[in-house]
Amino acid sequence: EPEVTQTPSHQVTQMGQEVILRCVPISNHLYFYWYRQILGQKVEFLVSFYNNEISEKSEIFDDQFSVERPDGSNFTLKIRSTKLEDSAMYFCASRVGGQQETQYFGPGTRLLVL
Amino acid sequence: LAKTTQPISMDSYEGQEVNITCSHNNIATNDYITWYQQFPSQGPRFIIQGYKTKVTNEVASLFIPADRKSSTLSLPRVSLSDTAVYYCLVGDIMDTDKLIFGTGTRLQVFP
Structure with a gap:
C-alpha cells in the first residue's frame, strides 16, 4: 500500500537555525498538507498546498515558515529561524483530490529546538 | 466549524466491543463526520467517514442518528x-x- 514518507524522522537543531523537513506524498495525490503536534497537545493544521501554491494557512504559519514542491515528488516545510516553541512532531499529509477523499498522514518528523 | 465533545479516555478489555460517542450539537447541513486514529509518535490514520445513518468498513462502524447531533464510532472485538x-x-x-x-x-x- 502506498504511503506518505517523511525525512528525517528526528532532527535536533539550535535556536535560530534553519531546518527543512521533507515529505514524499503518495504519487498520484494532488493536495498536500503540513500539521504539527506539540508534545501532549492537539494536532494543529499549518498549511495546505495545491497546484503549486498555498491554498490555506493557519495563524501559526507565519513568515518564518514556507513550503515548496521543488520537484514532482517532494514537498518541503522550511522553518527559517527556529524557536524553542517550534519543537514538535511535524506531519505531512496528502490526498488524491475530489470530494470526501481522506488525508493520508506520514509518520512525522520529531523536531527538537535547543 | 462544529465543535465536538468526546470522552477524554476509555478503558476496555480485549475482545470487547467499544463505542465512542462524539457530540456535535452545532453540526451544519454540509458537514461530514470523520474519525481518525493516532498511535503514539505516529501520524493520524483515517478510520471512517459518514454523513448520516450507518457506515461500516472492515475496521469500524459509524452510527449517526437522524438529527446528526452526535455520532458513535464502534470498534468490534478490540485488541491490544x-x-x-x-x-x-x-x-x-x-x-x-x-x-x-x-x-x-x-x-x-x-488483556
Whole structure:
C-alpha cells in the first residue's frame, strides 16, 4: 500500500537555525498538507498546498515558515529561524483530490529546538 | 466549524466491543463526520467517514442518528493494538479540507 514518507524522522537543531523537513506524498495525490503536534497537545493544521501554491494557512504559519514542491515528488516545510516553541512532531499529509477523499498522514518528523 | 465533545479516555478489555460517542450539537447541513486514529509518535490514520445513518468498513462502524447531533464510532472485538487516541472531526469537506483535531479519546485496551 502506498504511503506518505517523511525525512528525517528526528532532527535536533539550535535556536535560530534553519531546518527543512521533507515529505514524499503518495504519487498520484494532488493536495498536500503540513500539521504539527506539540508534545501532549492537539494536532494543529499549518498549511495546505495545491497546484503549486498555498491554498490555506493557519495563524501559526507565519513568515518564518514556507513550503515548496521543488520537484514532482517532494514537498518541503522550511522553518527559517527556529524557536524553542517550534519543537514538535511535524506531519505531512496528502490526498488524491475530489470530494470526501481522506488525508493520508506520514509518520512525522520529531523536531527538537535547543 | 462544529465543535465536538468526546470522552477524554476509555478503558476496555480485549475482545470487547467499544463505542465512542462524539457530540456535535452545532453540526451544519454540509458537514461530514470523520474519525481518525493516532498511535503514539505516529501520524493520524483515517478510520471512517459518514454523513448520516450507518457506515461500516472492515475496521469500524459509524452510527449517526437522524438529527446528526452526535455520532458513535464502534470498534468490534478490540485488541491490544487498538490502544490509541481516537478523534472525531466534523466539517464541510466541500468548503475547506483542513482537519481540525480536538483532544480526542484515549482508548486503553487491557488483556
